[in-house]
Amino acid sequence: xxxxxxxxxxxxxxxxxxxxxxxxxxxxxxxxxxxxxxxxxxxxxxxxxxxxxxxxxxxxxxxxxxxxxxxxxxxxxxxxxxxxxxxxxxxxxxxxxxxxxxxxxxxxxxxxxxxxxxxxxxxxxxxxxxxxxxxxxxxxxxxxxxxxxxxxxxxxxxxxxxxxxxxxxxxxxxxxxxxxxxxxxxxxxxxxxxxxxxxxxxxxxxxxxxxxxxxxxxxxxxxxxxxxxxxxxxxxxxxxxxxxxxxxxxxxxxxxxxxxxxxxxxxxxxxxxxxxxxxxxxxxxxxxxxxxxxxxxxxxxxxxxxxxxxxxxxxxx
Amino acid sequence: xxxxxxxxxxxxxxxxxxxxxxxxxxxxxxxxxxxxxxxxxxxxxxxxxxxxxxxxxxxxxxxxxxxxxxxxxxxxxxxxxxxxxxxxxxxxxxxxxxxxxxxxxxxxxxxxxxxxxxxxxxxxxxxxxxxxxxxxxxxxxxxxxxxxxxxxxxxxxxxxxxxxxxxxxxxxxxxxxxxxxxxxxxxxxxxxxxxxxxxxxxxxxxxxxxxxxxxxxxxxxxxxxxxxxxxxxxxxxxxxxxxxxxxxxxxxxxxxxxxxxxxxxxxxxxxxxxxxxxxxxxxxxxxxxxxxxxxxxxxxxxxxxxxxxxxxxxxxxxxxxxxxxxxxxxxxxxxxxxxxxxxxxxxxxxxxxxxxxxxxxxxxxxxxx
Numbered sequence: 155x156x157x158x159x160x161x162x163x164x165x166x167x168x169x170x171x172x173x174x175x176x177x178x179x180x181x182x183x184x185x186x187x188x189x190x191x192x193x194x195x196x197x198x199x200x201x202x203x204x205x206x207x208x209x210x211x212x213x214x215x216x217x218x219x220x221x222x223x224x225x226x227x228x229x230x231x232x233x234x235x236x237x238x239x240x241x242x243x244x245x246x247x248x249x250x251x252x253x254x255x256x257x258x259x260x261x262x263x264x265x266x267x268x269x270x271x272x273x274x275x276x277x278x279x280x281x282x283x284x285x286x287x288x289x290x291x292x293x294x295x296x297x298x299x300x301x302x303x304x305x306x307x308x309x310x311x312x313x314x315x316x317x318x319x320x321x322x323x324x325x326x327x328x329x330x331x332x333x334x335x336x337x338x339x340x341x342x343x344x345x346x347x348x349x350x351x352x353x354x355x356x357x358x359x360x361x362x363x364x365x366x367x368x369x370x371x372x373x374x375x376x377x378x379x380x381x382x383x384x385x386x387x388x389x390x391x392x393x394x395x396x397x398x399x400x401x402x403x404x405x406x407x408x409x410x411x412x413x414x415x416x417x418x419x420x421x422x423x424x425x426x427x428x429x430x431x432x433x434x435x436x437x438x439x440x441x442x443x444x445x446x447x448x449x450x451x452x453x454x455x456x457x458x459x460x461x462x463x464x465x466x467x468x469x470x471x
Numbered sequence: 472x473x474x475x476x477x478x479x480x481x482x483x484x485x486x487x488x489x490x491x492x493x494x495x496x497x498x499x500x501x502x503x504x505x506x507x508x509x510x511x512x513x514x515x516x517x518x519x520x521x522x523x524x525x526x527x528x529x530x531x532x533x534x535x536x537x538x539x540x541x542x543x544x545x546x547x548x549x550x551x552x553x554x555x556x557x558x559x560x561x562x563x564x565x566x567x568x569x570x571x572x573x574x575x576x577x578x579x580x581x582x583x584x585x586x587x588x589x590x591x592x593x594x595x596x597x598x599x600x601x602x603x604x605x606x607x608x609x610x611x612x613x614x615x616x617x618x619x620x621x622x623x624x625x626x627x628x629x630x631x632x633x634x635x636x637x638x639x640x641x642x643x644x645x646x647x648x649x650x651x652x653x654x655x656x657x658x659x660x661x662x663x664x665x666x667x668x669x670x671x672x673x674x675x676x677x678x679x680x681x682x683x684x685x686x687x688x689x690x691x692x693x694x695x696x697x698x699x700x701x702x703x704x705x706x707x708x709x710x711x712x713x714x715x716x717x718x719x720x721x722x723x724x725x726x727x728x729x730x731x732x733x734x735x736x737x738x739x740x741x742x743x744x745x746x747x748x749x750x751x752x753x754x755x756x757x758x759x760x761x762x763x764x765x766x767x768x769x770x771x772x773x774x775x776x777x778x779x780x781x782x783x784x785x786x787x788x789x790x791x792x793x794x795x796x797x798x799x800x801x802x803x804x805x806x807x808x809x810x811x812x813x814x815x816x817x818x819x820x821x822x823x824x825x826x827x828x829x830x831x832x833x834x835x836x837x838x839x840x
Contacts, residue, residue, distance in 0.1 A: 409755025
């Protein structure tokens, strides 16, 4: 938990760009992009996904450009960019030339957005926990650098055309999310962040069942530990901003943690499913836009990312 | 007069432990060990294995000669045979546990020297009842967690009827875990499989309450107590709880002890950072189990089914009165081992026996009898 002597740091602006094509889960099934029957996935809360024909770095660029415009941010005032991608292909603009593996999108964004004062960092190997971790890293960066005031965090993932759209019974969208983490933020102040990594589950291909089983007890533990760190309980949490895995799994998790279903902001699960690392913050933006959060509300963000990372963040709106 | 004993279920966990205990007693003349399907019993001087089957009618599938010999000589019947598969259908279980019990009673009526029948049952005939369970046959409509419980409940109704003309004593066992000294487990039962799932990170949640009492007993204690209750302190009409009684572990304590035992006896297990199963309400567990049924891989489905067949009992917390049993055992030198002492030994034995490496396809059985 942040020390009271440290300046408040929070998420002041969020924008996203989702894949342009809206596709129903039935259509995904018709295209052979699912493993589980569409009807079952609908029962689990999924209806549509968004597919992109644009590569991840272009989607990320558009989200970041939109953010800087809407938030009227002077590009030169940005001190750092943290670029998040869950898969290796999100971290290089690859051509047929092997050297293109070093064509990093974060540098591309820095150039295109004219963020000339910003240092760049790629955040990877955290799966869907990448953006939340980047936000935490941004806070640490701002606290450690007295002269720094804002960090741009961008997450973008696009599955290759024709890829299966299901990961352990969850339906995946392409999309990018950009957000601004600022010192002295007037809203969405970061109260706490916790991350648990359990390397035993690193191999998704052989530990799928164990991961599915381990997800719940560790999710419960990290959320409870986060609240305990902050000296509050579930009654003080205004809203849970989920990662958009199935509503069914959230129903189970809510049962484990003893939180009422009304506290879950789950509307986007049906609308576009799981946008890898971006879910929690897209949900935060939409919760703000739809009036679901009020100043002072405590917001709990939870996600799980492959690489066996459970992550939880508490914000004060 | 020395007793001649007919033991059914002689190849089960309790039966196997009982055979040598009975054979070494001076007040036992002879032991007929009913054996179904070519099972083997200890080769001891007083013990005679006789092929038979409690489900094969009132003659128990005995040859004419053996039927005559046993019905002429037997003074005590210990009915330990049961179908303990939690996953079996009610009709399958009734065949052995209800009809089989009826057959044993009908056989007993043909025995000319009989002085007592000890029938092993389970404390789980209480099903979904909660609170304190008496040492008595109480009809209830609370329901059951699995068909095994129901079949044993129905079996007790048969026994109650039989008490009208037969000297019957019912001994209800709680979950038999393993040997109190060595930790050895004669046959893996549902609880051992549940522990294995935990060990392998395939047990995310358990229905119940943190304080739910988990009643476990040691197999050697159970066998010694049954031998005593059958031979030297038989009491017709009694219903006794051979269980932990007041000495139980709360579910959350049991999970913590298990975690510590895993780490202690397999230090490399620690690096897996496997979380203890979360204790959840029954509806949350059922939602999870249903979801796994709907979409889960076979391994996860099997794992959840193992838990599903017995663990919901923990969502109906209860304690078992065992005053009658403790009084009956009296000062016979049959001391009840403390569960906190023998439980870690059993976990150690399981780990060292390679139990973790066995496949999960073993049928789920209950009380390991």
